[in-house]
Amino acid sequence: QVQLAESGGGLVQAGGSLRLSCTASGRTISTYPMGWFRQAPGKEREFVATINWSGGSTYYADSVKGRFTISRDNAKNTVYLQMNSLKPEDTAVYYCACAARRGGDLTAIKEYDYWGRGTQVTVSS
Secondary structure, eight states: OOEEEEEOOEEEETTOOEEEEEEEESSOOTTSOEEEEEEOTTSOOEEEEEEOTTSSOEEEOTTTTTTEEEEEEGGGTEEEEEEOSOOGGGOEEEEEEEOTTOOSOTTSGGGOOEEOOOEEEEEEO
16 A cells, blocks of 8 residues: 655745645555646646656646646655646645556546545635
8 A cells, every 4th residue: 555645735826836745655656657636626636747657757737837847756755746837727736646557548547546635735816
């Protein structure tokens, strides 16, 4: 089992930055792809970014490309999401997830086996 815990959320003004962290426990995540998703009030959970096991390959949703950066530190069993130039429409609960089966479409919720409880990000205009 993998337990995931997000941190780093908060309230920020439009144009500001936040860095989210996702720390895993129970098992190493160093061989698994990881992802970030978000869910705004009244909307479905959506893909934000994913990173392969080594950190050498990343992929982003068009809505965050050029503003967000996903990274990982396998020695710390932690994945990060650096969010810059934040917009009010980025307001959501952000979740990290682990794809323990290591295959499939990593933009799809169903490919992820373990999820954190989420951290709230609120961007004021």
